Amino acid sequence: MKVVYTSAFVPPELIEACGFEAHRLAPRADPRAGEGALYAAGVCPFVRAWIAQAPRVDGAAAVVAGSECDQMRRGADILARRAPLPVFLLNVPATWQTEAARRYYRDELRRLAAFLEAAGGVFPSGDALAARMAAAERRRARERAAAAEAASRPAAGVPIALVGGPLLQEDAALFGLVAACGGRVAVNGLDGGERTAPRAFDPRAARRNPIEELADAYFDGVPDAFRRPDDGLHAWIGRALARHGARGLIMVRYVWCDTWHAETGRLRDELRVPVLELDLNDEVPLARYATRVQAFLEMLA
Numbered sequence: 001m002k003v004v005y006t007s008a009f010v011p012p013e014l015i016e017a018c019g020f021e022a023h024r025l026a027p028r029a030d031p032r033a034g035e036g037a038l039y040a041a042g043v044c045p046f047v048r049a050w051i052a053q054a055p056r057v058d059g060a061a062a063v064v065a066g067s068e069c070d071q072m073r074r075g076a077d078i079l080a081r082r083a084p085l086p087v088f089l090l091n092v093p094a095t096w097q098t099e100a101a102r103r104y105y106r107d108e109l110r111r112l113a114a115f116l117e118a119a120g121g122v123f124p125s126g127d128a129l130a131a132r133m134a135a136a137e138r139r140r141a142r143e144r145a146a147a148a149e150a151a152s153r154p155a156a157g158v159p160i161a162l163v164g165g166p167l168l169q170e171d172a173a174l175f176g177l178v179a180a181c182g183g184r185v186a187v188n189g190l191d192g193g194e195r196t197a198p199r200a201f202d203p204r205a206a207r208r209n210p211i212e213e214l215a216d217a218y219f220d221g222v223p224d225a226f227r228r229p230d231d232g233l234h235a236w237i238g239r240a241l242a243r244h245g246a247r248g249l250i251m252v253r254y255v256w257c258d259t260w261h262a263e264t265g266r267l268r269d270e271l272r273v274p275v276l277e278l279d280l281n282d283e284v285p286l287a288r289y290a291t292r293v294q295a296f297l298e299m300l301a
């Protein structure tokens with residue numbers, strides 16, 4: 001049975017240690033999802049599609065949402081009332097500089113484990129969780145090595161960074177569009193990309209107290225636009241641009257998404273490379289912004 005999630009702050013290791021398959025949902029564009037009230041209320045296309053599709057995933061036993069933005073919180077609330085399966089909202093504190101905030105997130109992960117046990121799983125033993133964490137760490141180490149090897153080879157195209165939140169499946173075509181316009185995505189700062197990987201687990205800490213090490217690795221390792229202050233996100237972007245020699249940044253956000261839109265002005269002020277903001281909508285084809293991407297890359301070439 002699957003547990004459907006989207007948030008980068010929901011650790012798949014914990015879901016697996018509770019006996020479920022962790023299914024990270026990238027919804028398909030669905031312009032008709034949430035017709036009426038949701039659409040009129042200005043709910044972002046991602047959340048509208050997520051509400052429609054999360055409970056329909058084959059084999060879904062439960063849905064877990066993260067509290068990163070008002071729209072996702074509202075989406076979880078709507079789903080909890082409508083969906084025929086249990087829904088859990090993981091509260092992720094926006095502040096991150098206090099021990100109280102860190103403790104709160106750890107407690108939320110324990111609450112999630114208890115929820116998954118009630119949904120038909122098991123409350124994970126320390127050994128089971130540590131084993132899942134070790135397996136995930138080995139996989140991520142292989143991915144990091146492969147990415148470093150790929151980055152060391154000469155590559156064609158103007159290197160740029162894509163930064164923003166989650167993408168609907170159809171919008172992954174942006175990667176192809178960048179390549180077709182003579183660019184190359186050297187930094188994937190979108191949800192699901194390198195920005196949202198947790199920091200490496202400390203093996204000794206993971207054996208000693210796995211849930212605390214799991215919580216700290218995600219809490220410390222994932223910079224995001226909703227965090228206050230958002231300095232961690234900007235520091236990460238600055239380091240990533242320098243490391244990969246990115247010559248421009250494309251900020252990708254959905255219409256109605258204030259969380260990511262609010263970052264664009266500050267990025268334009270503090271970065272030395274040009275910034276293009278794309279506001280995506282599930283009702284229009286990629287062609288709407290193809291000319292803007294092309295013009296941006298021609299300027300950088």
Ligand code: SF4
Nearest residue numbers: 044069071165257259
């Ligand atoms: S795209 Fe923006 S508004 Fe939509 S779920 Fe993500 S952060 Fe929230």
